[in-house]
Amino acid sequence: MLTTQGGPLSGALQGTAIPMFAESRLLFKLWLKNPRKIGAVAVSSAELAGAMARQVPRGPGYVVELGGGTGSVTKALLKAGIHPDKLIVLERDPTLHKLLQERYPGVRILLGDAAKLQPLLKREGIDHVRAIVSSLPLVSMKRSLQDRITAQIFYVLEPGAPLIQFTYSLFSPIPRRRFGVHGEVGDRVLQNLPPASVWVYRKPHVHARAAE
Numbered sequence: 675m676l677t678t679q680g681g682p683l684s685g686a687l688q689g690t691a692i693p694m695f696a697e698s699r700l701l702f703k704l705w706l707k708n709p710r711k712i713g714a715v716a717v718s719s720a721e722l723a724g725a726m727a728r729q730v731p732r733g734p735g736y737v738v739e740l741g742g743g744t745g746s747v748t749k750a751l752l753k754a755g756i757h758p759d760k761l762i763v764l765e766r767d768p769t770l771h772k773l774l775q776e777r778y779p780g781v782r783i784l785l786g787d788a789a790k791l792q793p794l795l796k797r798e799g800i801d802h803v804r805a806i807v808s809s810l811p812l813v814s815m816k817r818s819l820q821d822r823i824t825a826q827i828f829y830v831l832e833p834g835a836p837l838i839q840f841t842y843s844l845f846s847p848i849p850r851r852r853f854g855v856h857g858e859v860g861d862r863v864l865q866n867l868p869p870a871s872v873w874v875y876r877k878p879h880v881h882a883r884a885a886e
């Protein structure tokens with residue numbers, strides 16, 4: 675069972691066991707302050723988080739999660755067998771960053787903006803990664819920010835390595851032609867509120883490093 679390990683957020687989230695509604699309440703409170711930045715009002719369901727984790731290929735190298743939020747996808751990635759040493763979680767909101775640090779002390783949880791992914795990873799000694807799992811609200815972002823983040827993502831991903839992104843939209847959250855990447859729906863999760871699609875994108879083996 676997840677705990678807040680007695681940290682400063684444990685009061686806010688009521689002691690050791692964190693009920694799902696408390697996580698949703700926290701995300702909702704932060705969403706009320708800044709809907710565009712947080713993106714979703716509701717925590718990703720275990721079904722959605724599991725569907726994203728299933729798309730991560732086995733193998734060596736780092737897996738990066740973007741927009742860790744309350745940690746539902748982090749939990750699924752660890753459950754799917756990704757070693758805590760090989761998992762990097764990036765979260766921009768300081769409250770959620772702290773919550774993630776308290777919950778997953780064995781995982782590197784970075785505070786920062788996905789638009790600066792490459793320098794943030796470089797600081798950690800990481801050049802390339804084997805998969806990126808993203809809960810970022812790409813669809814609700816300004817196009818310029820969406821472009822910066824997408825360019826950074828495909829810069830750090832090894833050729834052929836997947837970007838796994840969920841969306842509530844009926845359409846691809848990433849303009850594939852603009853970035854010259856392949857993408858398709860890897861899974862649809864109806865047991866999520868609202869129902870979501872899990873998209874899997876790959877850059878071709880020869881791909882211009884757009885972030886350079």
Ligand SMILES: C[S@@+](CC[C@H](N)C(=O)[O-])C[C@H]1O[C@@H](n2cnc3c(N)ncnc32)[C@H](O)[C@@H]1O
Nearest residue numbers: 712714717718741743744746766767787788809
């Ligand atoms: C949909 S919510 C997280 C969902 C998460 N799977 C959960 O169940 O809690 C999206 C998260 O992305 C974070 N985020 C938004 N823009 C970001 C950015 N540019 N860089 C890093 N994190 C960002 C938000 O703070 C939020 O925690």
